[in-house]
Amino acid sequence: MGKYKSHILVCAGTGCRASDCEGIVSNLESALEENNLNEDVQVVRTGCFGFCEKGPVVKMVPDNTFYVEVTPDDAGELVLEHLVKGRKVERLLYIDPDTKERISDSKHMGFYKKQYRIALRNCGFIDPENIDEYIARDGYAAMGKILESMTPEEATAIIKESGLRGRGGGGFPTGLKWEFTRKAQADKKYVVCNADEGDPGAFMDRSILEGDPHSVLEAMAICGFCIGADTGLIYIRAEYPLAINRLKTAINQAREYGLIGKDILGTGFNFDVEIRLGAGAFVCGEETALIHSMEGLRGEPTVKPPFPAEKGYNGKPTNVNNVETFANIPPIILKGSKWFSEIGTEKSKGTKVFALAGKVNNVGLIEVPMGITLREVIFDIGGGIKGGKKFKAVQTGGPSGGCLTEKHLDIPIDYENLLQCGSMMGSGGMIVMDEDDCMVSVAKFYLDFTVEESCGKCAPCRIGNKRLYEMLDKISLGKSSEEDLGMLRNLANVIKDTSLCGLGQTSPNPVLSTMDNFHEEYLAHVADGKCPAGQCKALMHYIIDSHLCVGCTLCNRVCPVDAISGEKKTPHVIDSSICIKCGACLEKCKFGAISVQ
């Protein structure tokens, strides 16, 4: 067999699969066959490229042409034009929103320019279902290196010195965590990979597992060696079928190669990995809840201490890290702690993966060095706000985080800075909001989530969050007073102060941060009965301007509740006591006579 002269990398992440990347692959393969190129060109399904906004993405190698929004129908043209005739298919190239120029190489795209990929190093680069490609990229070399030449203490020291901190939210130093578990005395220990990514709007871990599952397996084995564990468990959401399948494939391949299992690389080190399915409970991202869930119980957290490092799964010392944390381990071992610790800020080293979403032009998965500013992320990488609207806020940290504003845009992103601004790193969700988003509604959205996901074990979280939600609802209905804002704050603070686990201890953050940063907006709701963003229906009034209305009766006819009355050819009126504020009349009016106040 000759060597492939070209590779076509097709993104096969969940997002692009939803847009039928499988159809693209099969059409590409048949087009190649038709043109007798199937022995020269290899089609590779890779993990997520990150640029989900413009998916499905197809990249041609070696000339690095980056095609966006490809459909299966485009496959024939790609093969014929790009491969046979050597001409780029212009219409599928990315258009720079500023210069309006077509850019063919992803390196020159704003979305990729400021990224630095460590955890995502193999995503969109290798075929995640082929262990050979991982090995070709130094896969399992880090594990081999420590097994051959290091003691667990030495290997742990590298992680400690690198300054790597937990990427799941808390930011606890990873090396220190390993050391605690290593020092715990027990006949059995466990390594657990927390892949129960539950933040709404976050999909970092899923992308890593789909795009580079072996890096997680390798890191877990390294961790096992360091802490003295021979069993790894991956707790993964059942909602991630693709990631589960790729993990299973990866585990089988690694077992066949003997890279996990018994006597790995002839060193006598044993380590094997099993998959445990989550079942849809956000609180299971909390490590004690996760452990209970793996034990077949309700995912209710327990008070720490004892920490899992002392008493975890089945009562044995257990080290829990999240997917992204693990994905950072092999490069750190191979390139050294110094290399890693030179990236990022003083206290937050390395990079962070964010799922950039909301009202930005470029929705997608990005990896940036710590210390980058929110402005760079939102405007340079994210390509600014959709539809030319005004930036209003960015929410980081999901339901545990807060909303940051204009004034925070130039603060370097790291664990401490985000915390100080009233938000948190969280697992990496980053939702951008524009002038149309009402901050009370945003806080309400997150509280709605927390109320549904609270496990119910402790009173402040079970009842307190419900009350927080109800109070926010009252505000959005214009039924609150300024006095209530003080009570809202007290309740939020007490929930933070008294809740049993991280979920409740952080759930008031969306409320507190919006209250701090958008005090005026809250005041407008409670004092003036107005929603400045025009989102809170109850505070809106539809009015017909009698000067502009010609009495065409169109509005009358579309109104679902007969709230509009008036004689033909005379100005109509809306009875606001009946109006349900559906907006149908506004859409229908051809004379601009209807407005919202």
Next chain:
Amino acid sequence: MASVKLPESKIQELKEVCQKYDNKGSELINVLHGAQELFGYLPAEVQEIIADELNVSVAHVYGVVTFYSFFSMLPKGRNPISICMGTACYVRGAEKVLDEFKRILNVKVGETTGDGKFSLSCLRCVGACGLAPVVTIGERVYGRVSADDVKKILSEYA
């Protein structure tokens, strides 16, 4: 107390699922996943058999089933509709889409239409945020859905 009669062959399969996990109570969640795959949902009788096989109380099994949103005690429709309510989808209008499904199908979230054709549920982030708002029906994924599209989408399943 049984209201649903289970076919014997399925019970045998269910017991095999339990055996696959060594009938260990600590494997309850894996077993429930297997059972739900087998039956499409987890009726009371299935939970009783599992409790018996794993030697845990039925109350415990039920406590676990009701804790996790992935498990359902209601049979799903032939075309299960899931609307992503992740933040990205939410800010891009998922709620309006949901309302439209509710209105047209005349069911609440978690319910199945009378003819068993559709069931409606919400889920948290399928991870296709670039396509927000996202709706899945069975294996199919619909991206950038607006309320106006709902009728058309449903008509595909006529």
Next chain:
Amino acid sequence: MAKVKTLADLRKMKDELRSKISLRENSDNPESMVQIKVSMATCGIASGAKEVMNHLINELDSENIPSVVTQTGCMGYCYAEPTIEVIKPGEQPLVFGDVTLKKASEIIEKYIKGGELVDGIIPDSYETIE
């Protein structure tokens, strides 16, 4: 599949597998290595461009010369097919015409490795197709 028994095995395996994806790795920064574009339109293919491309890839690989060999469309020198364009890091591109397998080896040996010019350069000003 065979088990990987030692770290040395793993390293050996990696070296062997490397070439499978070196294409992708190299494509990330082609400026730092030898870039060769082979004209592969109908006329090129008819005159043996495909074989030349295979040959170039294999030779460069066995010589361990970091390189990117891509195909490109018709360069407009149909009279001199197969044509290839060679860009050495930091140097101006050169186009060679009538590249046979033997010629290809010569280009590698003399121009790419040795820096000597070889016959067959098409000197005219031209535009490559981007």
Next chain:
Amino acid sequence: MDIVKLTIDDKPVVVERGTTLLEAAKSIGINIPTLCYMKLEDLNFENKPGGCRVCVVEVEGRRNLAPACKTECSEGMVVHSHTVRVINARRTVMELILSDHPAECLTCAKSGNCDLQSMAQKLGIRELHYKGEQSRYKGDKSPAIIREMDKCIMCRRCETACNDVQTVGVLSAINRGFESVVAPAFEMDLDKSSCTYCGQCVAVCPTAALTERDSTWKVVEAIVNPQKTVIVQTAPAVRAALGEAFGMEPGTLVTGKMVAALKKLGFDYVFDTDFAADLTIMEEGAEILDRLSRHLNGDKEVKLPILTSCCPGWVKFFEHHFPEMIDIPSTAKSPQQMFGAIAKSYFAQQLKKKREDLVVVSVMPCLAKKYECTREEFQVNGDPDVNLSISTRELANLIRNANLDFGKLTDEDFDNPLGESTGASVIFGTTGGVIEAAVRSAYEMFTEKKLEKVDFMELRGMDGIRKASVDFDGLPINIGIAHGLGNARKLLEDIKAGKSEFHAIEIMACPGGCIGGGGQPYHHGDVEILKKRQKAIYAEDAGKPIRKSHENPYIQKLYKEFLGKPLSDKSHELLHTHYFDRKSKIEINQE
């Protein structure tokens, strides 16, 4: 010993490592308020989910407040238990809990005995700042236990009692978040479940989420009905606890006052369940001896050990969980049912009344007895042998309703013939008592020698499982005792596995036996109260002139006039029962 030093409210304290802040504070006289927390020393009951967050304290250097019940002391800790931050947090959390609780204190069954109410009082809650939706659940009225889960505060004590202590496994937390509550599987009613009605969930419930089914008014209606002759029987453990309901020191024996009160309430005859307990010993003792001698004669069919059967919670437990062993327990009915059967036959004859004209009321420390008297096998043509069973708490309410000053009543004696009893029957009220009473009689019947020393100290105590060997004139009889169904389960598993060496085993469903029954005045987590009740029971026994059941003259008379001898046909008809396989079955669709 590994010790740690810390300061709590500026006071230094030294404790053993592993001590919680709550315990450490208590050791220096600081009582941090708790709500969900409950620990019953010696009874294997410990509930500290850390869920209510009322016990939070401030620990210097910690970001948030720490639950004192769950936080272990560590070296150098500086703790403040009542700063403004702490008090505000406690009050706010309490307000939250109350905001999801029906404010029905005036009419609530638990009013005055409610931990939630007293905590609200203690924290000085006068207003609820956070009102909103309240969780609503379907009500559930079983024959014995009422579940009104709107009042549940998710302390999880019932779950601990039902699962960890009793291993009955009927209750579990279900749902999640605001919707979460404790319930049986599928939220089925208790009477559809394998609930034993032991009532231990009721005994520990801080609110009225779990209470007994109240029958007091039905009792009053019976008393005022001129057509009915109303007979009351009182269980041994009632007299050792009833006084607590009237502010008396736990362990005060109030037998005479109780009898006086019952008479004043208008019962036509005030009898003693103890009489029936003596009868039970006659029948059960005879059964033990029968099985034992057959066993000694090499009969391979005979089942040993024999298990006592006087506890209805225990009976229902083995019917559900060990149906394959339903032929092992004694077939003797419980004293309550023996009493009912005799009252409605022998005593009815004496009164020359039809059984339907008699109403038999029992006063029991127990909730399972309410269920027991509804069992069909204890009815004749739809007329139950025991019509109504009320708990000690309900009797206390009846006495209060009748405006009787209990403490000042003059002692009175039980009526005859069913009011005479021995010391042996009194100790039925505590763990170990039934078997001790049985041994006292069986020894004399078996050896035909007089038993000089009637106190078998080796059978007494509070350990969950106890073992003793009693010398029957050279023949060692191995006795096992378990109280609490979790302990019973262990002994049963041994029997099932063929590992049991016992000849006879006494089992009581409730920790401590009947003194710790689900119908007794609430102990609010103080296990000392149970110990004092136990002491009182043994004191009553020691003070009795007759201490062996078979020496009870009225029992002897009953056999002579009516039953013949133990295990006679008449006895079998009236005093013995049979058991049912209650394991839940799943219908299978045969293909």
